[in-house]
Amino acid sequence: MSDEGKVSGAASGDDKSWKLLEKTLLASVHEQRSSRRWGIFFKLLTFVYLFGALALFMPGLDLKKSAAAGSEHTALIEVKGMIMADENASADNVVGSLRAAFEDEKTKGVVLRINSPGGSPVQSGYIYDEIKRLRGEHPDVKVYAVITDLGASGAYYIASAADQIYADKASLVGSIGVTAATFGFVGVMEKVGVDRRVYTSGAHKAFLDPFQPQKAEETQFWQGVLETTHKQFIDSVKKGRGDRLKSAEHPELFSGLIWSGEQALGLGLVDALGSASYVAREVIGAKEIVDYTRQDNPLDRFAKKLGTSVAERMSIWMGFQGPSLR
Template sequence: MTDNDSSTPPSPNAPGRSPNWERDLLDRLAFAALTEQRRARRWKIFFRFFFAAYLLVILVLAQSDNWSGKSLTKRHTALVDLDGEISASSQASADNVISGLRAAFESSYTVGVVLRANSPGGSPVQSGYINDEIKRLRTKYPKIPLYAVIEDVCASGCYYAVAAADKIYADKASIVGSIGVLMNGFGFVDTMKKLGVERRLMTSGEHKGFLDPFGPVKPGEAKHAQELLDQIHRQFIDTVRQGRGKSLKETQDMYSGLFWTGDDAVKLGLVDELGSTSYVAREVIGAEEIVDYTYRENVFDRFARRIGTAMAQTMSAEILGRVPSLK
């Protein structure tokens, strides 16, 4: 072995090296590890406080709409929005609209309530819930009037809901009506034949595959579906007649699914007068101050609802596609 063999370990007594260099090295490594642990612990505490403060700020901002304006201690016009498609999972669900209406009527400073409608319609069940609750609240609070004010459109299920109002107002260019019921879908029988796809559907009930889009329409099932639609249509017509009373000037086309402008709707008795929300608050109710009681989900409610319904929506998509709709 030569003097320059690199495998020869350095001498512990080499010039310039401390006799306790191993211990010094271990001490420095231990101290560095301890410092790193302390730093990691401080960052962990910081991020915990930061995350908690962030959640608190989101909660405050999310609830701000529900807090603002409702502490007014003077007479005012209460406003509740019915905006968008009416369904159990939308902002215009019966639960949300009814929550806003109840809060509006329960305020001791509410002089009158405006239900501001802007919706193409939706579920007949949800629309019926809103209609029923309007009638109940009008009976419970007879001194507080409820007026519906139509913005761009109030069609089908939307009109079903607001027909119970004391009076209905609209703009001259608003779209009103579409008193009818529909059930739609698609048929893929010929497409499957062309693609050479075979449908394998197993059921334990004669009509469990009711209106299966991958099979031919069965006359008996089509007849049953039409009877369902006709029954819901009659319920819709009865609700409109009950709500509008003698104001209606019925025509042959009134319940055909057609819709009209606000101007024509006044002539037909579907709308009482032309007017906006501010006009009704100022000139009809007599309380120009408007307080918004519309229920709006906060970020936590929305997140929980979406998590809770994600799986259910996947499983029920086939069924919901065949539910009658007031659109």
């Protein structure tokens, strides 16, 4: 082959190499652009998802409330589940809901729709006191407690602050008592040969320790604490219900027993049978119902759970449960 042919062949080979390199670079650029587009798409999708979730769980966002803005309505507040500091039925949430309902000039009456086994006597007491205070400040706005499935113990404590209490004939109502529970592991420790070593700076500092034998004087003391809390509960219920409560003829009302709604009506624990919609329509006279219930969003509740002390969780795991209205 001539030198000219060799040069021509080499040039042709170089052209092919450059074209192949050019195609490879273009393919790489195309792939990067495509990857960037998909990255932007997924970022936008994630943003939309998070924004939607945030909007859904924002405590201040109340679509039901805005729907009835400007018209007279019945304010509805749910008291559902355990009445505890870190639950939806906490005093902070229920009291905040009550204040918002009373502050609205279009609120004609307030319905507390209750479905709860009770809970903390402190949280229940806070809510009870706030209902009494708001009723005094706004005498024209009545509060009606409506018990659905269950209105027991601390939940009934709250209900007794209302102007009237309604229930279904099959609702469970009452349980006016106080309970505290724990376990005793002394026998188990003796069987497995484990010694309990507790160091305290007070003679009775560890009197609720389930790994130590009970002492008669400490048991008597703890019973006194429960009796005091029970008396506070009874006094509040009597103050709220007044002469409607047939406690003179039925002292068992304060024994911790629970009754059906139909039985509770005869005992003066409730005033009538009816649902929340019935009360709104027939008693308050404002069939438009606006939900003022304030709840912790799931992110807040998760954060609170993480912030709970290890000691508290350990006490629950070991079986101790403080005074509870349930």
